[in-house]
Amino acid sequence: MIKKINHIAIVVPELTAAIDFWVAKLGLALDHVEGVPSQAVEVAFLPVGDTAIELLQPTDEASGVARYMQKRGPGIHHICFEVDDIGATLDQLRAEGVPLIDETATVGSDGRKYAFVHPKGTGGVLVELYELAT
Amino acid sequence: MIKKINHIAIVVPELTAAIDFWVAKLGLALDHVEGVPSQAVEVAFLPVGDTAIELLQPTDEASGVARYMQKRGPGIHHICFEVDDIGATLDQLRAEGVPLIDETATVGSDGRKYAFVHPKGTGGVLVELYELAT
Known part of the structure; x- marks a missing residue:
């Protein structure tokens, strides 16, 4: 039923600084960055093994992802499983x-x-x- | 430098209830459960794709994992990368x-x-x- 983990999403205040850590310092690969207006986020896709890290920068302070970060701080937001x-x-x-x-x-x-x-x-x-x- | 994600660790108050959700309800496989006395946790290993979910139940209220759960609540604790x-x-x-x-x-x-x-x-x-x- 569960095939694999598609991605692990991490909410960050600012993509450039986050990419500096995960890519430049830790050594993950950066595939691409794209806007996802429906979720009010800019997303950086970092493939690793058969899954990926997704860095989410909220683009609207009223969005669900932004409110999560305001409440819990930056960090892991969700895990996505492929079915x-x-x-x-x-x-x-x-x-x-x-x-x-x-x-x-x-x-x-x-x-x-x-x-x-x-x-x-x-x-x-x-x-x-x-x-x-x- | 980074080869893959070895596991994603989730801290839980009680392994039996956590296995009921992740295995019986969501459909992940349970490989095995073992005690890790050095970290004061019982761990359930749930392989998925080329990585795994690890469920951590603290066995000592004074341990780092237990204090994390007391402060932040149950949920994702860490991501482990193989290098x-x-x-x-x-x-x-x-x-x-x-x-x-x-x-x-x-x-x-x-x-x-x-x-x-x-x-x-x-x-x-x-x-x-x-x-x-x-």
Whole structure:
């Protein structure tokens, strides 16, 4: 059911300084940076092994990611797992009584489906699910 | 320099309930559970892709992991990266001015070398480094 970890997201106040640590000092590779207006973030993609670190810089102080950072400070924001069938996964979690942030998946412009599981159901970890377009 | 993510560690109050979510409900595989007395934790190993989730239950309320959970609540504790040469990595980070928790690596009973980088140098993320025994 779970194929792999697609990415681990880290919220940062400022991408340039974060890239200086993760890439220039620690030695990860920088694939690319892109804006994700729907989430109000600029994202740097750092592939490592079969997964990736994603650095998220909020671009709107009222967004969910910005409010998370205001409350908890910068650091790890969520883990994203790839699944075969996100609809079946959400149905199973719901049947098990796990609280969901998104009752159904959203379909992105690239065909990817995604949804978040509530951290109160996971022991304090914000979990994202991806079903990639085939 | 960085080969892959060895594991993502999640601190939990109680392993049985955590395994119920991550394994029985979400569908990750449980490899094994073992005690790590030097860190005062019981650890459940859940491989996923080329990395793993490690669930940490503190076994001593005065330990570093227990105090982290008391302060921040349960959730993600650290990310561990595998490197080729941990001594060279620590030297490079020190030369770049990155604060380290461990100035030199500790060698575990299985020959693995490990050290922690201070979260104040990484933007709020506790980073562990591993050099596995060859």
